[in-house]
Amino acid sequence: MKVLITGGAGYIGSTVCSALKDRGHTPIILDSLVTGRREFANRHAFYKGDIADTTLLEKIFSEHPDIKCTIHCAALIVVPESVKNPFAYYMENVTKSIILFKKLAELGCKQVVFSSSAAIYDIVPGFMVTEQAPIKPQSPYSRSKFMMEMVLEDFCGAYDMKGIALRYFNPIGADPQMRTGLQIQFPSHVLGKLVEVAGAREKVFKITGTDWPTRDGSGIRDYIHVWDLALAHVKAVDNFERAFDKADPSNGSYLVINIGTGNGVTVKELVSAFEMVYGAQINKELAPPREGDVAGAYANADAAKKLLDWASQLSIEKGIADALKWDEIRSSIIQYQ
């Protein structure tokens, strides 16, 4: 099956492309390369451009009229940047996605899988969230994700579309075959920072927030191997109609599904796992929480099992090992200026 992947030159989109291709599908990438890499995109059919370029979308669909489904990964994703520049985030992630979804409906591509985020959840006692858990997005970035979930739901109701919003938890690692991985040079998330310290590009790893009501006081997350995350998209594409057949009919033509492992791991536990896989202690210190930090959440992943027949397979240690391996080979794949 041909599948359009917006943001297919990025970290997650490029992994999704490899997973689709390995299972016999044909990914077609639309990406502006604002943060994505040509080295990743060139592995597949690739159109360089903006998701809101409707003329380009017409061209893509005239050249590939058999595209059945769109996976919409393209977005800006840096939370602090979204706080400083909400205009850019609402423009890129909301306004342009609305134009994209409307054009997809007009072009007859009525199956949409949307990259949403667990960052939209409120904190709940015990930290495990089902898809029905309360929503409280805390930044322009996460609000842009929740807005697009609502838009997609309304479009599905009005324009004869079907949509599945996948709420990702915390992706780690790289393609196990090392075709792609995290492309940004200065990562801001926790595993990226650990790799930076191990690679001696940063002096010390700060465990930010040590008084949260978790088992050891550090924040809790659900770290999912990016390959498992990519396979969830393959399942969503393969089982698209079946998911709706299995879901409660009250969901109508729009579904929300958590994509996580179902295991909560604290930052201190992640650091211990990292040191075990890395084979040495790293330089670390305790620090107060950063502005906007929260205690965290982990997934109840039952709906993914029931509706998509998907569950994560790879361990956190495998995610760490693949992140370290990618860090070693990245400069042989990506030519930074």
Ligand SMILES: NC(=O)c1ccc[n+]([C@@H]2O[C@H](COP(=O)([O-])OP(=O)(O)OC[C@H]3O[C@@H](n4cnc5c(N)ncnc54)[C@H](O)[C@@H]3O)[C@@H](O)[C@H]2O)c1
């Ligand atoms: N990485 C995470 O931790 C995480 C967690 C939850 C959800 N998500 C979601 O997953 C998706 C992919 O994230 P990622 O980590 O791969 O980010 P990324 O920055 O690596 O990839 C995003 C891609 O979208 C492209 N892009 C951005 N705006 C575009 C536009 N207007 N037109 C065309 N292309 C555009 C970029 O060039 C890039 O290749 C995003 O929607 C993000 O919100 C990511």
